[in-house]
Amino acid sequence: MSNFVQLIWLIPILPLAGFLIIGLGRNHLSKQTSGLIGSTVILASFVVSVIIFLQVLHGQVFNPHYFNFISVDKFNIGFEFKIDQLSSFFLLIITGVGFLIHVYSTSYMHEEPAKNFAKYFSYLNLFVFSMLLLVMGGNYVIMFIGWEGVGLCSYLLIGYWFKNNDYTNAANKAFIMNRIGDVGFLLAVFWLMARIGTVNFDQVFTAANLAKLSTTDITGITMLFFLGATGKSAQIPLYTWLPDAMAGPTPVSALIHAATMVTAGIYMIARSNILYTMAPLTQSVIAIIGLATAILAATIALKQNDIKKVLAYSTVSQLGYMFLGLGVGAYTGAVFHVMTHAFFKALLFLGAGSVIHAMSGEQDMRNMGGLKKNMPITHITFLLGCLAIAGMPPFSGFFSKDEILAEAFAKNNLLWIVGVIGATLTAYYMFRLYAMTFLGKFRGTDAQAHHLHESPSAITIPLIILAILSVIGGWVGIPEVFVHGGHRLGDFLTPVFAQSAAIATAHPISHNTELMIMCVSVLISLIALIFAWKKFGNPDSYRDDKASEKETAIGNILQNKWYVDEIYNAVVLKPLHSISLFFNNIIEKKVIDGFVNGVGKAVNYGSRQMRWLQSGQVGAYVLWMVLGMLTLFIIQLFL
């Protein structure tokens, strides 16, 4: 069995090799070759992941240690991995979905010149490498390497079309917002180091070490880690970068900003679950922030017209649900939702990409409509994705979302009520999106209408696979209510969360209650779904004349995203800039330099005055000399 350990390092190395080969050879490789290399390494990585996963399924856990990364005194950070149930599960999602998106990209990006095409694939491979490092890392530092690495790749890929200033701005925004979170993460790591003296997961989570942490420590550490998670996983207050990140190519949005990177925060908290279970205060904060984000983003999504923006806000909102799950202690539920969300959100993004491709780059839904007949495969798969995200049984989203909501109900009814409202909004805006895009009649230009076509198979096959997964993916976690022992995923992940389960106080709810709350949420969502379908699907209901559209006050606020960007700008950016200018123009130039130059000027002035003594007349010098001598005599003799 130990032979399989030898394979583990291949998982991240393969994408890294792909990155290096494509990156260094970008001037020489044809598009086919770079696409092929890029996809193959991910596929190989996926195969290895599957092999490892099967071992883990049999109860094997791997902790390979490669070399000492930083070793000072007694403090030691190894370059080490930890492959257990949680990480092997994430490996499958990352490499699996990653591979599909690579395949999709070969077709989606085919209009790019070969050089840029290679650049794109090298970045994509680098991203997968970083993400794998994040998930496989056996201590917080290795995790942090991946953590910042994915942020970097996200930056590079958002700014992929770097000639456009808005895009590069969005890239900068993403990186900086992530960095704010990263600082939180780092400080939490330092805090752990200062108190425990190790960052290795297995060592940190031992009872002896946990006992060294006071309540303040644990709350502080978990809060800081959570700050890191809000940056990476786009939660309040650091969520605004994600909608802007849609500037990147659509497959990137699907891979990074929907399926994998943004779930890093959830992975990290699930990995540190014991810390969070020990910090109830942080848990409450997480639950509230998660829920608030879910609702806020959902309301914004109601009024967006850019197809990718809607999906972006829906991602933020779904991530909010996952954090709600983490906050109420439903770690399994959150991880479960990560998986189903990866499937259906990747599907939706790729479907949107297919639509955008067909519309020659058009992203405004007001110019779409009626694409049902031109793009049958995209349409069907997209519909399945919408049903999954709306939480309709038996699609995958239903199981994961309801697991989180049921646990929220058990913790606090209010959380559940707000959660259901959010789910309703989700169903509404998703079907508004669906209806505006695929139903009704076409509202674009004639040129676009002419160009409409179903996408090639490199695009549709990933769509179909993801659609199938979106439908059946939830069946690994069927609640006890329906099938006894149906929650295979929960059983699989039990060892990871065992420590938390031991100290958490469970509030089991009866099967009847569970059934009842399920029915309520599904019914309400269904009503919203049908309402949206009717409202936006009717060809006549949508007015072509956009200018005459009158928005209500609240609609205006929603369309402008609650003015959060503007508020940040006024509250954070402007003052920062003013401070910088103040420092530069007043303190630096006037005060410090003023002082230094003042000293210089004083010396200069003094010397100019002294110069008059140097008249150049020998007689004057002698006079001074004699006067000096006389003074000395006087001092000597009389004083």
Added chain:
Amino acid sequence: MDIKYYITLSLTLFTIGIIGVLIRRNAIIVFMCIELMLNSVNLLMVAFSKMHAASGIVKSLPTYASDAQIFVFFIMVVAAAEVSVGLAIIVMLYRNTHSIDVNFLNRLKN
């Protein structure tokens, strides 16, 4: 003879020298005044040397009486050398500027 006469003479010579340097503009006169000052100090030195020898303060040394006298000879030799150099400079100055007015010689200032 009492030492104070020597001191008075030396001081007078020295003062004449200083005043000469201060008020005369002819380089040769200034130069002569400097020599005068130098020699007034020489005179003082010889006088003190003689005084100390007579009072017997430094009798323990074998050369007590001649130390300062010899020193003064040295000074006179050096002064002679200095005079020759100084006069040479003045001659050169005159050749270059056709003047030996020291107030005119302030080139270093600029």
Added chain:
Amino acid sequence: MGTYITFPELLLWLPLLGGIACFFMKDAKPVKAWSLIISLITLLVSVGSLLYADNSKYPTYNSVNYIWLKYLGNSFYLGLDGMGRILTFLIALGFPIIFLATYKNNYKSPSAFYGLMLLAQAGMMGVFISMDALLFYFFWELALIPVYFLCSRWGGERRIPATFKFFVYTFVGSLLMLVGIIYIYLHTNQRSFEDGTISAHSFALSSFYNASLSASDQNWLFWLFFAAFAVKMPVFPFHTWQPDTYDQAPTSVTMVLSGLMVKMGLFGVIRWLIPILPLATIKFTNIVMVLSIAGIIYASFLAMVQDNLKRLVAYSSIAHIGLMCAAIFAMNTLSVQGVMLQMFNHGINIIGLWIVIDIIEKQTGVKHISKLKGIANKAPVLTIMLLVIALANIALPLTNGFVGEFMMFGGLFSFNSWYAVAASLSIILAAVYTLRMIRNVFYGETNSLTENIKDISFNQQFVLGFIVLLIFILGVYPQPVIDLTKSAVTSLLKI
């Protein structure tokens, strides 16, 4: 006293004699080649000194002690320890890189230029290897004076006021230190030499460590020394010479100044300040910390609004050095080890940044962010190199900057968490100004200045590629450097 020549001697004499020899050459080409060869040989020697790093195995290779001014208690004592080894290696590595990267630049009177450069190298080498206070002071000035001439003669149009500022700042600092050295010297014990001479006092480092200084003496001596080192580093508020000088000095001199010479200040604090004046260090730690951290944040803010690329890098460097200074005074193994590593990393990275800026300035004639645009369209290789170096500069993981900063922050946090929190603000600000610079200069459409820019030439590619490689190697496997400086750190922390 070795019968054969030792590493420290070689490291000192090679650039010193090589530099003097430069003055006797006439043409540009042989001078360039000569100085490059000398610097490469020095690098080889330095690599050799790393291979023979084990002082217990090769005691005779690494130190040399000639009696010099024995009545003053002074000797010509050079020695290499872990810290000296890594810093001399940085110097030895920095110069060939600088010479190579600016190989195509032409200077008026090249022989003097390269001669002075090599003399500066010799001076810095001397600073890092001297084990005697008088010698240390001598080399400290020897390193400063050639740079003064280099700036004032070959600099930009505002070079005279800038150099004047630089000179006054550093010279005032040096003189204060000299006063301090003499005062401590007068309080050292007597020293007996092998030939029986006994001097009343001693300049030897070890005697300085054992000097009997009262607590009140230490208090004011601390500030004398600290002034000299703080100016050199520079620490807020002694820093204003730096942006001006970096801006006005010729780029290769700027590289020397920012990449190599600022390490003299940090080195001085570690070897000549803390161990000699431990009581005062403990007393003033908090003041120094507050100054350094205020400087970090202050400089980061300033970097955000700079339009001049060179000034931007200068302020970013001030912020990084401030962090190192704070980490030294945190005085725990992790932070000081981090400083050792980061001194090296910072040198490499910032030299890389200057090389890129030099390339841009040479090709377009401007160094202002607002005037440049879209360079990535025309020079992708340059952009990638810059991206890596800039990201290393803001401490992205798997680059060398991360390891150093991680250790320093970690050490700082365990010293005082609030200081670390305040300093960590700079992590964010660093990202802000670096990305802003990258976006404005490299991204977007090209403009009239940048549309004809050519990608980098082979020697530049080689140099930058080498730097990038070093960045990754030290970012992934920094342990050898940590091990190298381990003994120096433990001996420092024993005090």
